[in-house]
Amino acid sequence: MHPDSAQPKEAVVAGSPVVPEPPTNIPTILFGAFDRHNFGDLLFPHVVAAMLDDRNPVFAGLVDADLRRFGGHAVHAIAPLAAAWGERAVNIIHVGGEILTCGAWQAAVMLLPPQQAHEAITRLDARPREALEWAQRRLGTRALAPYCLPKGLFSGAARVIYNAVGGTELGQCDAALRAEVLADLGAADAVGVRDRETLAQLAAAGITARLVPDPAVMVAALFGERIARHTRAGEVAQIRAAFPQGYLAMQFSADFGDDATLDAIAAGLERSARSTGYGVALFRAGAAPWHDDRVCYARLAARLRATSVRIIESLDIWDICALIAASRGYCGSSLHGRIVAMAFALPRLNLLHPSAGRRPGKQAAFAATWEPPEVRATVAVDHLAAGVGNALNADPERLRHTARELVGRYSDEFGAIRQRLE
Known part of the structure; x- marks a missing residue:
């Protein structure tokens, strides 16, 4: 596979913007893969924010990114956010998407500018162990499936909700990644999935989930x-x-x-x-x-x-x-x-x-x-x-x-x- 040669360089912004101060009430973090240019992922936080009515959510991904010129959001990296907010209680909503099968290597490459992505693929695509280590260093996490957040990421109390996520090929994933995803889902307060294939796989693993249409509907x-x-x-x-x-x-x-x-x-x-x-x-x-x-x-x-x-x-x-x-x-x-x-x-x-x-x-x-x-x-x-x-x-x-x-x-x-x- 080859990265798109026309990826806009502005899609991912280097450097860390100021981490927002948490509001006095329990803040709601909308988390997902809207830190890169992908049509569906960029739509999800708009839908969820609109459905939350008068709330003022924080938009977070794996990296700091500014997708506003494409109709998206200014996005904060989740790890610094968790470190800065310490013991504060938070609500975390995974806004949607096929995140249950997105591994660290795939996530890290998709967040790169095109030339860097091409270089990383050329260097590491045939060396999966080194590729994973590189991706985890780049993303600042040891997670194998980094778009699924462990409930303990924030040291304070956290309510974690998965909103209409997908994982149709979870059964074909590496056993370690699958086990990590199932553990994260099992610890969540609510899990919604967008198709019966994912629902059946989770049910077979003992995970209770609800069937929810994709937010883009x-x-x-x-x-x-x-x-x-x-x-x-x-x-x-x-x-x-x-x-x-x-x-x-x-x-x-x-x-x-x-x-x-x-x-x-x-x-x-x-x-x-x-x-x-x-x-x-x-x-x-x-x-x-x-x-x-x-x-x-x-x-x-x-x-x-x-x-x-x-x-x-x-x-x-x-x-x-x-x-x-x-x-x-x-x-x-x-x-x-x-x-x-x-x-x-x-x-x-x-x-x-x-x-x-x-x-x-x-x-x-x-x-x-x-x-x-x-x-x-x-x-x-x-x-x-x-x-x-x-x-x-x-x-x-x-x-x-x-x-x-x-x-x-x-x-x-x-x-x-x-x-x-x-």
Whole structure:
């Protein structure tokens, strides 16, 4: 795998900003992987903060980072925060995401600027023991799964809540990492997971958890007006004008970038465009290493000789939401591309990587948990055109019903979280 060459250098900021003083009441820390550029992770703290009403949470990740220029937050590193706050009681909410299977090496590389990430991968990717030691030194933790916080990290009393997290491949993880994650979950005050696959794995290990939709199902309900403003300005407005007949919002990660896979995607898109008349708007759902690569999109665009295509440059999460919301539907590898399309009751389809084999993946696991049976979860790249056609034929009222159901279910489940903090 190769880090994205277009990762913005400003995404992770060197140096430590001043650690905030804890408020007089019990502070709430929103913790997660929103210390790097990834669409879903950057959305989570917005949703959770909005659902907390009048609280003033602290945003924390593994490193100090400033993602505000992409619609994210100024993020504090959790370890210095814990050291500075000492015996203070805290509430910690893990805001969501596939954090149960994210190891220290993976986390540390994704938090690097692109050139440093490339150097680290070249030097250490084939030497796992040294890679782990390097990652733990860089992150300042001995944790094997650093986005799962042990309850004892803060020396004072802590209420620890996991909000709609995922871990579909936890059973395939290294035994030591899996044991650490299960211990952290077992010590937590509440655990919510976003798919039945993760729920079943935790139940088999004796961990009680609740089934909670991903926080991103709330984006239309909470931020619809904000997103609508982004559809009327900037690149999204330009794309809407360029494709008056409509467009497919599309994205895929860099590991789809080999020639054979790009040829298959291009052939499918050409067939789809002939039958629908829609253009293609390509966007990046993540600019961190091992995410999406604009160069792959340019190579795809060069193959689309009979299809109108645009590449959106913006990495702002609200522009991405707006691009999806104004589209005819979404197709791609991102789970949160799918979930935002679900929130806006739009057709959606996830691309299955050729190497996926029989592994369901988090996209299929989420769809199997929350989608109507007639809505297809994934499609192989060789069958893209048929899959898109099937997705576009979905019953609009059924899609609206699903969106409403998910908003209601998440709101109810988060109400229980709020009660635990009172």
